Every structure is written in structure tokens, then in C-alpha cells.
Amino acid sequence: MMMFKKFIHINCKKATELIVQKDEIKISLVNLLRLKYHQKICAICYYFEQHISFISKNAKKVEELNQAKLTEQEKHAMQEKLLQQQRLN
Amino acid sequence: MISYILIPEKWVETYADMLFSYTLNRLKDTEQAKDIVQETFLSAYKSIKTYDARASEKTWLFAICKNKIIDYYRKEIKNKTNSLSQQELVQFDEQGNFNTNHHPQNWNINFNDTLIEKEFNSIFNVCKNKLNSLQKGVFQLKYLDDYETSEICKYLEITTSNYWVLMHRAKVNLRTCLEKNWINK
Numbered sequence: 001m002m003m004f005k006k007f008i009h010i011n012c013k014k015a016t017e018l019i020v021q022k023d024e025i026k027i028s029l030v031n032l033l034r035l036k037y038h039q040k041i042c043a044i045c046y047y048f049e050q051h052i053s054f055i056s057k058n059a060k061k062v063e064e065l066n067q068a069k070l071t072e073q074e075k076h077a078m079q080e081k082l083l084q085q086q087r088l089n
Numbered sequence: 090m091i092s093y094i095l096i097p098e099k100w101v102e103t104y105a106d107m108l109f110s111y112t113l114n115r116l117k118d119t120e121q122a123k124d125i126v127q128e129t130f131l132s133a134y135k136s137i138k139t140y141d142a143r144a145s146e147k148t149w150l151f152a153i154c155k156n157k158i159i160d161y162y163r164k165e166i167k168n169k170t171n172s173l174s175q176q177e178l179v180q181f182d183e184q185g186n187f188n189t190n191h192h193p194q195n196w197n198i199n200f201n202d203t204l205i206e207k208e209f210n211s212i213f214n215v216c217k218n219k220l221n222s223l224q225k226g227v228f229q230l231k232y233l234d235d236y237e238t239s240e241i242c243k244y245l246e247i248t249t250s251n252y253w254v255l256m257h258r259a260k261v262n263l264r265t266c267l268e269k270n271w272i273n274k
Contacts, residue, residue, distance in 0.1 A: 011185030013178075020257045024231075024238055047193040051264045054196075058209065059232035068110045074123065079101045082130050086097070 010034045015045045022049075023056055092142045095149075100130055104147065108154050115158050115229045117222045125161060129154040155234070159244045162226045166245055169223065180261055191265060196272050209271065216266035224259035227252065 010018075015038045018031050027035075039046045070078075108129055112122040133153050140149060180191040187193070198205060217225055227245075230236050236244070242252050 012187045013181045013185035016261060017253065017257050020260050021253060023260075024256075044187055044193045047195055048264070051193060051196065051267070052260055055260060055263055055267070056232065058206075058213070059228070060235075068113045068119075068122075069106045070109050070123070070126075075101050075105050078105060078127050078130060081127060082097065082101065082134060085131055085134050 008037045010038050019049045023052055093145050095146050117225055125157045128157055163245050212271045216263050220259055227255045228259040
């Protein structure tokens with residue numbers, strides 16, 4: 001029994017690493033068992049998993065809000081450098 | 090078949106802003122983003138002869154820009170590989186358990202509410218910009234550009250375990266930031 005516990009026991013940091021991997025790829029059966037066992041006794045890692053899957057699901061949906069613009073001056077400088085390049089050729 | 094043409098005189102006027110906001114969504118540093126846009130135009134000009142007119146001018150420029158962004162991160166990672174595993178996460182104690190003030194909580198929200206979604210989007214963007222440069226890079230390549238994990242490792246020349254270190258930190262930090270600024274605001 002002690003051996004089993006030693007084998008199956010993981011800490012929260014390891015559990016969160018497995019959750020992050022599980023979110024993208026299939027993790028090994030051994031690691032899946034470790035994670036399930038950990039989450040049976042650790043509610044916060046259960047919440048952690050909910051939050052991570054929420055984040056990845058919505059990360060894809062989030063439109064690009066950042067509509068940053070360059071100043072006219074900056075664009076002018078870029079144009080100048082491009083013209084220089086043209087003259088060199 | 091449609092054949093496209095290039096009009097380099099109009100590039101800056103037409104695409105500079107688009108490329109800049111595209112790059113800034115994938116990078117942390119504004120000055121670096123500007124440099125990448127400039128380099129995109131210069132490289133594009135140098136490779137005009139190899140343009141085969143099968144992709145539109147816009148698609149072609151964005152492809153060059155995307156490569157520049159990946160090049161940037163590849164270099165960044167090369168410079169920082171040694172420090173990748175050194176920074177510790179504040180969320181965990183020495184035994185690897187969650188620190189008490191970082192316990193994930195029950196969020197208890199209705200995710201179907203459109204108001205919540207709007208609010209989430211803007212806070213999410215703020216939180217992404219709080220990640221360090223490499224964490225943001227890997228996260229955006231994965232979720233904005235939809236690359237496979239193996240592709241990201243190949244492009245950035247990193248091992249899978251380096252990838253997981255970065256992605257784990259990115260997600261742990263994003264989660265903490267969302268809980269602090271959105272759930273518990």
C-alpha cells in the first residue's frame with residue numbers, strides 16, 4: 001500500500017503540469033491515474049482544470065482587440081528606408 | 090488562374106498598420122514590433138523576384154511577417170534557454186503545493202452570458218500582456234495561429250519539455266491574473 005501511494009502521489013505543481021498537457025495532448029495512462037487520484041483529494045486542482053479548459057476554449061475565440069496604429073511619422077520613416085533599398089538595387 | 094501583382098510603392102500606406110497590429114498581438118515589445126514590420130517590407134522588396142504571383146500581395150506580406158516573428162522568438166529563446174527553468178512560479182511553495190493566497194477558487198460564473206464574454210475578452214488581453222515575452226509568444230502561436238505543439242517546437246527549435254515549461258507558466262499566470270482582475274475584482 002505504501003509503495004502504491006508513493007507511486008501514485010503527486011503534488012499540486014505536478015498536477016497542474018499534467019492538466020496543462022492534458023489540455024493539448026493525450027497524456028499517459030499512468031499520469032492520468034495520478035492526476036485523477038490527486039484531484040479526488042484536492043478540490044483546488046479540480047477548479048484549476050476547469051479554469052484552464054475555459055481559458056484555452058476562449059483563447060481561440062477572443063478577437064484581436066488590439067488595433068494599434070503607427071504614426072504618420074513612423075510610416076514615413078519606413079517608406080524612406082524602403083526607398084533607400086530601391087535606390088540601392 | 091488569377092495572377093497577382095505587387096505594388097511596393099503602396100505597401101507602407103496599405104499594410105503598415107495591419108502588419109503592426111498583427112505583430113503587436115504576438116509580441117510584447119512595441120519597438121520590436123515596429124522593427125519587424127520594417128524588416129518585413131525590406132525582405133519582401135529583396136525577394137520580389139521570387140514572388141510567384143499565386144498568393145495575393147497581402148497574404149504574401151503576412152507570410153513574410155509571420156516568419157519574422159518566429160525568427161524573433163527563436164533568437165529570444167536561444168538567448169534565454171538557461172534561464173528558462175530558473176524562474177520559479179510564485180503560486181507554489183517549495184513542496185510544490187499551492188500557496189494559500191493562490192488557491193484556485195470556484196469561479197461560479199455563467200459563461201454563456203454575453204456581457205461576461207465582453208468583459209473577459211478585454212481583461213484577457215491585459216493578462217496576456219502581463220506574461221513574459223516567451224510565454225506570450227508560445228501561447229499566441231498555439232492559440233492565435235493554431236499551430237500544433239510539435240510545429241511550435243520545430244519552428245522555435247525547442248524541446249517538448251521546454252515547450253511545456255513555457256506553456257505551464259503561461260497558463261498558470263493567466264489563470265491567476267484572471268482570477269485576481271476579473272473574478273475577484
